[in-house]
Amino acid sequence: MRIAIDARKLRDYGIGTYVRNLLRQLARQEDGTEYVLFCREQDCGIAAELGPAFRAVVERAPAYSLREQMTVPLDIRREHIDLFHAPHYVLPALTPCRAVVTIHDCIHLRFPQYLPNRLGYAYARASLWTATHRAARVITVSEASKRDILRYFRVPESRIDVIYNAIDARFWEQPPDDEMERVRQRYQLDAPFVLYAGNIKPHKNLERLIDAFHLLRQERSDLRDVRLLIIGDEISKYATLRRAVHRHKLHKHVRFFGFVPDQTLAALYRLAAAFVFPSLYEGFGLPPLEAMASGTPVITSNVSSLPEVVGDAALLIDPYEPQAIADAMRRVLTEPDLRTDLRARGLARARGFSWERSIRRVREIYGEVMAG
Secondary structure, X not given: OEEEEEOOOOOOOHHHHHHHHHHHHHXXXXXXXXEEEEEOHHXXXXXXXXXXXXXXXXXXXXXXXXXXXXXXXXXXXXXXXXXXXXXXXXXXXXXXXEEEEEOOOOHHHHOHHHOOOHHHHHHHHHHHHHHHHHOOEEEEOOHXXXXXXXXHOOOOHHHEEEOOOOOOHHHHOOXXXXXXXXXXXXXXXXXXXXXXXXXXXXXXXXXHHHHHHHHHHHHOHHHXXXXXXXXXXXXXXXXXXXXXXXXXXXXXOEEEOOOOOHHHHHHHHHHOOEEEEOOOOOOOOHHXXXXXXXXXXXXXXXXXXXXXXXXXXXXXXXXXXXXHHHHHHHHHHHOHHHHHHHHHHHHHHHOOOOHHHHHHHHHHHHHHHHHO
């Protein structure tokens, strides 16, 4: 059997994590399957790293472009593919073989105001409709995302499989002491800090997080040395965050780090007094789970998939209420017993998620589709 996987988003944050772990785990399952990876030119070396069962084909069409609607089906025909896996929601309508698609969330339908224009919304809705109706099976990453797919598209529930994401192994490993000290010195972490890590898009709700941090400092003079660290790329695109910092005069207390390497992020998780993730919507939400695996107390939202992911191992807050976020931060920062309990619960919760188990189920679905 020859399976093609769209690997163009290999370097992305959320979907990139999914693609990287999908490929790593498939490489460990020696069952005679051939895998053809549609990659950006700079990523073609991944095939050699994965082993002889993998081969890379350059696909130059940008993701979410009209061009990919033609070039990806042509690649599939040229490579004589039996099954195509689209690990994000774009499945070209002209795909000439059986297909599996992973839909991580329906955020473009839930929050169309965050798209650049109406054309973006139309393309997203049309792509999701094609994916749900054209694919033999739809994989999604939470029961919450499954409910959204069923809400927006009339497809049989039996064709949708929920397979949870998991945690990269690096977050289970304690960084060496010298690496922890290097990060502490490099970023001048001489005071307790609350951490956010993820992207900086509007639905991540970071403006309310900054408002909540301001409330925390106003209400508790003994917490005025605490810092808020925000890690995420493309901060310059969202001037509202900078304006929120200026409005509350928090220039010395809120720091934006932008992108940091994985090893640095693993250290920052462990150095943080708390991890706060007040997102308004997540298909799954990996950062809270990564923080839990690092032994960090987690505060996150009581909406979408997040309660499903964290269970009883985090403080759940109403993300629309800055006061609720501030109260949760105050509790974690001032109640040692609560911190200890959240650490223990978080580590236990994180151990319940496994990429090996999840990708084994994906491979079973490939077989079921080909046999069906």
